[in-house]
Amino acid sequence: SGCESDDKAIDLVFDGVSYGAVLRTLEVTGKSFILSDLNSAFSVIVEEQDEEYGALFSEVEVYVSGGAAGTTEAMVSTIPASAFTTGDKGLPVGTISVTLGETLNALGLGTNYGVGDVYKIRLNLKLTDGREFSASSAASTLQGSYFSSPFQYSSPILCTPKPGDYVVDMQDSY
Numbered sequence: 001s002g003c004e005s006d007d008k009a010i011d012l013v014f015d016g017v018s019y020g021a022v023l024r025t026l027e028v029t030g031k032s033f034i035l036s037d038l039n040s041a042f043s044v045i046v047e048e049q050d051e052e053y054g055a056l057f058s059e060v061e062v063y064v065s066g067g068a069a070g071t072t073e074a075m076v077s078t079i080p081a082s083a084f085t086t087g088d089k090g091l092p093v094g095t096i097s098v099t100l101g102e103t104l105n106a107l108g109l110g111t112n113y114g115v116g117d118v119y120k121i122r123l124n125l126k127l128t129d130g131r132e133f134s135a136s137s138a139a140s141t142l143q144g145s146y147f148s149s150p151f152q153y154s155s156p157i158l159c160t161p162k163p164g165d166y167v168v169d170m171q172d173s174y
Contacts (some may be wrong), residue, residue, distance in 0.1 A: 021050035021133050022149040023060065023125050026093065035115055035159045038101035042121055042155035048084065048092040050127060057081040057092050061124040064103045067117040067157075074106040096123065100157070115159040122152045 023046040034040035050056040059080045065073040076098050087093035103119050104110065124134040135152040 019051035020137065021048065021056065021125055021127055021131070023048055023123055023133075023151060025148040025150070028153070029095070030097065030155075032155050033100040033103070033119070033157045035157050036162060038104070039099050041097045041099045042119075042153065043095055043097035044121075044153060045093065045095050046123070047087055047089070048081075048094075048125065053090060054081075054086075054092040056127040056129060057084070058126045058128045060094075060096060061126065062096060062098060063122040063124065064098060064106055064119055065122070066119040066154075067103075067107065068109055068112045069107040072107060073122070074108075076102050076106045098155075113157060115157055118154050118156045120152055120154055125151070 026045040026047055028042075028044045030041045030043035032040075033042065046060075048054055048057045048060075059078050061078050062076045063073050064076050065071055079094065079096060081092060084092035084094035098121055100113075104113055122135055124132055126132050133151070135150065137151075
């Protein structure tokens with residue numbers, strides 16, 4: 001007697017299993033917006049991983065929400081797979097960047113923003129087979145520090161002085 005390939009237990013375990021895809025955070029290069037600079041940007045370098053080593057990668061949609069807009073979410077941009085390069089592991093690597101100006105424009109906030117406002121940047125990974133993956137489909141094991149694929153980030157508005165020399169004129173009435 002012998003075993004046929006269809007009789008192997010491992011085949012039964014993996015029968016019907018499908019694999020997802022992730023955007024692994026390699027580095028957050030811009031963490032916050034600057035109040036006085038509409039060109040200040042949140043930016044992150046990500047690596048796309050899917051079961052075909054990037055061959056299923058179609059595009060990444062970038063959404064923003066928060067600030068005075070609350071939970072309202074708006075799309076800022078779509079980044080095609082062609083904008084990514086091949087990284088040292090043979091997988092697509094790219095930088096995703098969103099400026100304060102783009103965020104405010106997408107949310108229709110105009111000048112209705114200030115120090116302490118926090119904006120969420122959410123990534124939606126689309127594959128060529130029609131599947132999509134985002135923060136709602138990322139288990140806690142993907143969001144931790146080891147694998148780091150949260151699909152969502154936060155960027156506060158900070159008030160930092162512009163570079164230059166300042167004169168402080170103080171008076172003491174003691």
